[in-house]
Amino acid sequence: MPLNILHLTDCHLFRDADTELKGVCTRAAWLRAIAAIDPQFEQIDRLIVTGDFTHDDLPETYRPVRESLARWWPKTRLTIGNHDVRAGLWEHASDRLEQTADRLVFRDSVGGWSLIGLDSHRPGEVIGELGEVQRDWLDHQLRRAPGLPTALFFHHPPVEVGSPWMNEIALADRAELGQLLDRHPQVRLVVCGHVHHESSTLWGTRLVLTTPSTAVQFVPVSTTLEVDSVPAGYRHLELHEDGRVFTRVVRLV
Numbered sequence: 001m002p003l004n005i006l007h008l009t010d011c012h013l014f015r016d017a018d019t020e021l022k023g024v025c026t027r028a029a030w031l032r033a034i035a036a037i038d039p040q041f042e043q044i045d046r047l048i049v050t051g052d053f054t055h056d057d058l059p060e061t062y063r064p065v066r067e068s069l070a071r072w073w074p075k076t077r078l079t080i081g082n083h084d085v086r087a088g089l090w091e092h093a094s095d096r097l098e099q100t101a102d103r104l105v106f107r108d109s110v111g112g113w114s115l116i117g118l119d120s121h122r123p124g125e126v127i128g129e130l131g132e133v134q135r136d137w138l139d140h141q142l143r144r145a146p147g148l149p150t151a152l153f154f155h156h157p158p159v160e161v162g163s164p165w166m167n168e169i170a171l172a173d174r175a176e177l178g179q180l181l182d183r184h185p186q187v188r189l190v191v192c193g194h195v196h197h198e199s200s201t202l203w204g205t206r207l208v209l210t211t212p213s214t215a216v217q218f219v220p221v222s223t224t225l226e227v228d229s230v231p232a233g234y235r236h237l238e239l240h241e242d243g244r245v246f247t248r249v250v251r252l253v
């Protein structure tokens with residue numbers, strides 16, 4: 001049986017349940033997404049959410065996130081986004097994360113795959129960075145399991161997704177990460193958020209995917225931030241033990 005994963009990202013919640021971001025009530029949109037995936041619960045092995053849980057950067061905004069995921073919590077894995085707060089995320093999700101140096105990461109071995117969540121948060125900035133200490137930690141993890149197909153999850157994409165303004169706020173140390181991953185061909189897949197639209201890019205031998213936000217959508221391949229009218233969405237991933245990956249984006253219409 002393949003490993004079935006749902007990837008949700010960039011819900012951008014506020015403490016106030018009614019607050020809107022660019023005309024979208026993010027709390028209502030998030031709850032709609034959770035309701036939409038509910039019928040799939042038994043078939044799904046993991047629910048992975050790659051950050052920007054909050055938009056107001058308030059620690060208490062993680063409480064409704066946790067509450068909304070109560071049923072999914074044992075299957076849930078998380079990574080931090082640029083809008084998040086490490087202390088708040090740790091306070092409400094320390095049972096789904098581990099600390100390495102000053103970063104919040106996860107490691108999960110399931111269905112013949114290694115899933116690793118990384119922390120690309122740079123406090124107070126929109127751009128992301130893994131940093132040398134975390135890259136060394138990742139190198140160590142990958143050296144321990146060279147034969148296991150591996151997927152990485154983190155917020156800021158390490159590739160250009162077609163929009164110059166977005167490339168300037170993506171992953172700063174993407175070149176260093178690329179050099180590291182060249183030594184570990186078992187890394188087949190990198191899954192990110194941040195860009196608020198769907199994309200798929202070949203990066204060396206790896207497939208890099210981004211997934212729509214559960215709330216506000218951005219126009220892909222644009223020169224400036226422009227809100228898109230396409231529906232919100234999430235991604236389904238089917239990972240096979242032999243390393244094959246099947247995926248599709250599901251729109252919340």
Ligand SMILES: [Fe+2]
Nearest residue numbers: 010012052194
């Ligand atoms: Fe975001």
